[in-house]
Each structure stands twice: as structure tokens, then as C-alpha cells.
Amino acid sequence: MTEDELTAAVLANAGRLRRFAAHLCGDFATAEDLVQDGLMRALISRKDLRDSRLVLPWLFSIVRNVFFTERRRLEHRGNIVETKLSLVEAATGNLEAEIVERGFSDEVLRALTALPEEQRTAIMLCDVEGLSYEEISEAMACPMGTVRSRIARGRAQLLSALARPTSAREAGPGVHP
Amino acid sequence: MSCTPFETLSAYVDHALPDLESASVIGHLQSCHDCRSKLDELRWLKDAVRSSAPTATASDEFKARLATAAAVNRRRRRNARLGTALAGGLAVALAAVLVVLPAVRERRVLAELIGDHVGITVTRDEAFDVASGDPRKLERWFTGKINFALHIPQVPEAKLVGARLCDIGGRHIPLASYELGTRRVSMFVERTDRRARETVCDEQVHGYTVCRRTVGGIEYLFVSDYPAKEAGSILTAALEPDTRP
Numbered sequence: 127m128t129e130d131e132l133t134a135a136v137l138a139n140a141g142r143l144r145r146f147a148a149h150l151c152g153d154f155a156t157a158e159d160l161v162q163d164g165l166m167r168a169l170i171s172r173k174d175l176r177d178s179r180l181v182l183p184w185l186f187s188i189v190r191n192v193f194f195t196e197r198r199r200l201e202h203r204g205n206i207v208e209t210k211l212s213l214v215e216a217a218t219g220n221l222e223a224e225i226v227e228r229g230f231s232d233e234v235l236r237a238l239t240a241l242p243e244e245q246r247t248a249i250m251l252c253d254v255e256g257l258s259y260e261e262i263s264e265a266m267a268c269p270m271g272t273v274r275s276r277i278a279r280g281r282a283q284l285l286s287a288l289a290r291p292t293s294a295r296e297a298g299p300g301v302h303p
Numbered sequence: 304m305s306c307t308p309f310e311t312l313s314a315y316v317d318h319a320l321p322d323l324e325s326a327s328v329i330g331h332l333q334s335c336h337d338c339r340s341k342l343d344e345l346r347w348l349k350d351a352v353r354s355s356a357p358t359a360t361a362s363d364e365f366k367a368r369l370a371t372a373a374a375v376n377r378r379r380r381r382n383a384r385l386g387t388a389l390a391g392g393l394a395v396a397l398a399a400v401l402v403v404l405p406a407v408r409e410r411r412v413l414a415e416l417i418g419d420h421v422g423i424t425v426t427r428d429e430a431f432d433v434a435s436g437d438p439r440k441l442e443r444w445f446t447g448k449i450n451f452a453l454h455i456p457q458v459p460e461a462k463l464v465g466a467r468l469c470d471i472g473g474r475h476i477p478l479a480s481y482e483l484g485t486r487r488v489s490m491f492v493e494r495t496d497r498r499a500r501e502t503v504c505d506e507q508v509h510g511y512t513v514c515r516r517t518v519g520g521i522e523y524l525f526v527s528d529y530p531a532k533e534a535g536s537i538l539t540a541a542l543e544p545d546t547r548p
Contacts, residue, residue: 136373145360162372169376234352285348
């Protein structure tokens with residue numbers, strides 16, 4: 127993949143990368159910085175991308191790695207809370223403002239933030255970004271079996287945390303996925 | 304017949320089961336009310352998570368920022384590559400011309416220097432030999448590896464993160480990496496026969512600013528993407544008398 131193609135892929139998916147980064151860090155301003163840093167890293171290491179069909183998962187993985195690197199750096203400085211680089215910790219400050227800013231619904235956000243990051247990210251990539259298990263395994267650098275179990279464990283915890291509305295029960299059972 | 308495991312039902316909702324396993328789940332669901340209820344819950348949850356997320360939007364301003372960053376990055380790396388190639392090519396072609404050799408060597412050294420700054424400090428594709436924020440610990444690591452007593456300067460308001468012994472033009476030159484605000488900057492330190500000289504900066508070194516200052520037979524080269532005036536002030540301040548406790 128050439129630099130132009132890679133840049134075009136990032137621009138075409140800028141909204142999804144920004145949303146994914148915001149899910150990791152907790153605010154869209156920081157998310158944009160993460161995506162920009164991710165683009166720089168992607169351009170430098172683009173030869174690591176073996177299969178251009180997996181460019182989006184690969185970009186997700188880079189943004190996630192940038193986030194972890196940045197978080198470690200800030201943790202060392204001891205100011206992670208001030209800069210809102212943790213979804214869970216940031217949400218404990220001004221939850222209402224955070225929810226409005228992120229656009230996540232209150233109840234689901236609370237339940238999602240209670241999950242371990244690996245489970246939350248796997249579920250977000252699956253349900254929000256619509257990635258297949260193979261693509262998620264690329265994005266999270268783990269086997270597909272691990273993706274499957276992380277999603278299932280996260281969902282089990284979410285179901286126990288969320289009160290399911292009656293209307294959903296009344297929708298009736300069905301065997302199609 | 305035993306019920307379908309939750310993990311299998313979860314993967315079924317995601318269309319992630321092999322055909323045979325999927326057919327088996329469908330068969331079981333026909334006769335198991337409990338599993339149908341679980342499936343129903345999983346479908347509801349998947350939809351709830353999907354609909355709870357914000358829409359994926361990116362402003363034109365943000366896209367323009369990304370495009371600009373990509374273009375600047377490319378220009379810098381191309382300049383660095385061209386610089387390396389040019390300096391290398393010239394070094395071969397003019398090897399016998401002793402008069403120009405120092406200048407050629409200097410250009411090649413600068414190209415390598417910028418390459419190490421990018422690879423070690425900026426992108427961190429190359430690891431530090433020693434990662435620490437303690438200058439004394441870094442200095443101890445270099446003991447016996449270089450032929451002078453290393454003093455790693457304290458760059459004001461910067462966080463020291465690590466160091467590496469670089470091989471530049473056949474010379475072993477310590478590099479110290481710092482984080483200064485949102486930027487990453489490098490300090491190369493080398494023994495020299497030159498007399499002391501004040502800070503001198505050049506902004507156009509493969510896209511980066513290189514500032515030099517010689518103090519007590521040691522040359523300090525500060526590499527950053529700050530404008531020359533600002534970079535020069537930082538280097539000068541960093542080489543003020545040591546105030547370490």
C-alpha cells in the first residue's frame with residue numbers, strides 16, 4: 127500500500143477512527159490527536175501491513191497502541207486524571223457532560239465503562255464498528271478464540287448490569303442471529 | 304440435549320460460527336425456550352450497544368489537519384532520505400578530494416543524526432539502550448562505553464525518557480531523548496577539539512532544527528522541530544550550570 131493509498135484510507139475512515147479513539151480516551155479532542163499520531167506511525171510502518179484488506183483493523187490497532195503509549199507516558203507523569211485519558215476515570219468526574227460529549231447513552235455507557243478494556247474494545251469493534259472476529263483479532267493482536275471469549279464475557283457482564291426493557295421481551299423469540 | 308453455551312450463542316449472534324456449528328445451534332433453538340431467551344437478550348444487547356454509540360463523524364478541518372500532517376511527514380522523511388543519499392553519493396565521488404571531505408562528512412553525519420533522532424526519539428521504532436528519567440542512571444550506563452565523562456543536560460521543562468549509544472559516521476555518540484510538551488527532542492553529546500562556541504542553529508536540516516553549542520571540549524547538538532530561535536534558547540538554557548541536587 128502506498129503512502130497516498132494509506133493516507134486516503136485514513137481520511138476515508140477518519141470518523142470511525144476518531145470515534146474508536148474517543149471510546150479509548152474519553153474525549154474527542156484527545157481522540158483527534160491520537161488519530162493523527164496513529165497516522166504518522168502508520169505511514170512509517172506501512173510495510174508491516176501484509177494484507178491491504180485489513181487496513182482498517184490495522185489502523186485501529188495502531189490507534190490503540192498510540193493510546194496505550196500515551197497513557198503510560200501520562201501515568202508516569204501522574205496526571206492521567208486531569209487529561210481525561212481514561213474513559214472510566216474521566217467518567218467519574220462529570221459524567222453528564224462526558225455522556226453528552228461522547229454521545230453514548232447513559233445506561234449503556236455506565237455498563238461499558240465497567241468492563242475491562244479488552245472486553246469493551248472487542249465489543250465496540252464488533253457491535254459498533256461491525257468488524258468480523260478475524261478483523262478484531264488483527265486489531266487487538268490476539269487469536270480469534272480470544273476475541274470470541276472476550277466478547278462473550280463482556281456481554282454476560284453487560285447483560286447482568288443492564289435492565290432489559292419489557293418491549294424487547296415482547297419482541298418475541300427468533301432463531302436467526 | 305444440553306443447552307448451547309453462552310459463548311457459542313454470542314458468536315452465533317455475530318455470524319461468527321462455522322456452518323456446521325451454526326446449523327447445530329439452529330436445531331437446538333427450535334426446541335429450547337431458555338436458549339431462545341438468551342439469544343433474544345443477546346440480540347437486544349448488540350443493538351443497544353450499536354445504537355448507544357455516537358455517529359462516526361470527522362470535520363473537514365480535522366481531515367485537512369490529517370492530510371497536512373501526512374504531507375509534512377512525507378516531506379521530512381523524503382528530505383532525510385535524499386540527504387542521506389546525497390551525502391553518501393558525494394562521499395564516494397569526492398573521496399579523494401581532501402578539501403571538501405570535511406563538509407561531505409558533516410552532511411552525512413547530519414543526515415545520520417536526523418535519522419537517529421526520528422527513529423529513536425520521535426517514532427521510537429528503535430529502542431533505547433537504557434530507559435530512565437534519571438540523568439545519573441543514564442550517565443552511569445555510558446561509563447566505559449565512551450571516552451569522555453558524559454553530562455546529560457537538563458532541558459528546562461522537559462522529561463528525560465531514555466538514551467542510546469548511536470553509531471554515527473563511525474563514531475559512538477550518546478543520544479538523550481526528552482519529551483517537551485507534546486514534542487520529542489534529542490540531545491547528542493560528543494567530545495570535540497573545537498574551541499568553545501555559542502549556540503548556532505540551522506532550521507533546514509532535513510526538516511529539523513539542529514542547534515549546536517560547544518562547552519569545555521564537548522559539543523551538544525539539540526535536534527527538534529522548534530524554530531531556530533526557540534530551539535537555540537532551549538539549548539542555551541539546558542547548558543546553564545548544572546543545578547542538580
